[in-house]
Amino acid sequence: MEGSIIGEKYKLGKTIGTGAFGKVRIATNIQTTCEVAVKILVRETMKKKKMEERVDREIKILKLLSHPHIITLYEVIEAPKEIYLVMEYAKNGDLLKYISEMGKLQEEEARKIFQQIISGVEYCHEKYVVHRDLKPDNLLLDSERNVKITDFGLSNIMTDGQGFNTSCGSPKYAAPEDGISTFPRHLSPTARDLISKMLTVNPMERIEIPMILKHQWFQAHLP
The missing domain is CATH 1.10.510.10 (Transferase(Phosphotransferase) domain 1)
Incomplete structure (x- = not known):
């Protein structure tokens, strides 16, 4: 929901993309006012599609990589129903x-x-x-x-x-x-x-x- 706070740190904004397991939304870091992209993964959907291992692997790989031309994963916030991947926001789209x-x-x-x-x-x-x-x-x-x-x-x-x-x-x-x-x-x-x-x-x-x-x-x- 727009305006919701996740991790006591990020205020969610509009949806900018939709994937197999959830949505990608813009969010604002409450302390720094910097914009980030938040990939919201729905646990129930992941379980139904038997994709938990794939998501775990994606997170592991993103944590491994650090390069100017690869999207940065800032942090992972886990909640009972969702997993939030807080990532670098690329303003000009794909x-x-x-x-x-x-x-x-x-x-x-x-x-x-x-x-x-x-x-x-x-x-x-x-x-x-x-x-x-x-x-x-x-x-x-x-x-x-x-x-x-x-x-x-x-x-x-x-x-x-x-x-x-x-x-x-x-x-x-x-x-x-x-x-x-x-x-x-x-x-x-x-x-x-x-x-x-x-x-x-x-x-x-x-x-x-x-x-x-x-x-x-x-x-x-x-x-």
Whole structure:
């Protein structure tokens, strides 16, 4: 309920998103007046969908990660009926909404966003975390339009020498093993080259992050 206080610290505001287990709402820290996002997980819904383990894993992974381009989990507040994840608030919403509003992004802006995504993903992999559901909906933009990777609900932790065989994520954004790619004319030759290498059907020939980092298109205007 809007105006409710959680943890004697945060005043809940309007709903800004709805997920499988509950809602995401803006809240204000009563002491600092800073805005945060609160992911409200309903215990009964989690139990019905047998997703307690998945939620526990998401919390564990978020606590493990600390990076400028990954959403920050500030604290977890537990109540009898809900679990509240108090997180960094990304004021400009998700990348899908932003692209829809803009029509298309200029290549320079797209490059900056891509550089930040790769930075965050590389950090995750260094921590043996795989996101498994990267898509524009799960990439938030803060007040300065910097990327914040979010929604680690399908993520997991890798072990050396072991892989995953679970099919998960969103089909439209799955790996390109069945893919045929076409490119819009406005893309520069170097952008086309990088994208084509990332969408190579044979995963053994597909470009990986170390080579993406060295690619000519990625290196341009690198902060």
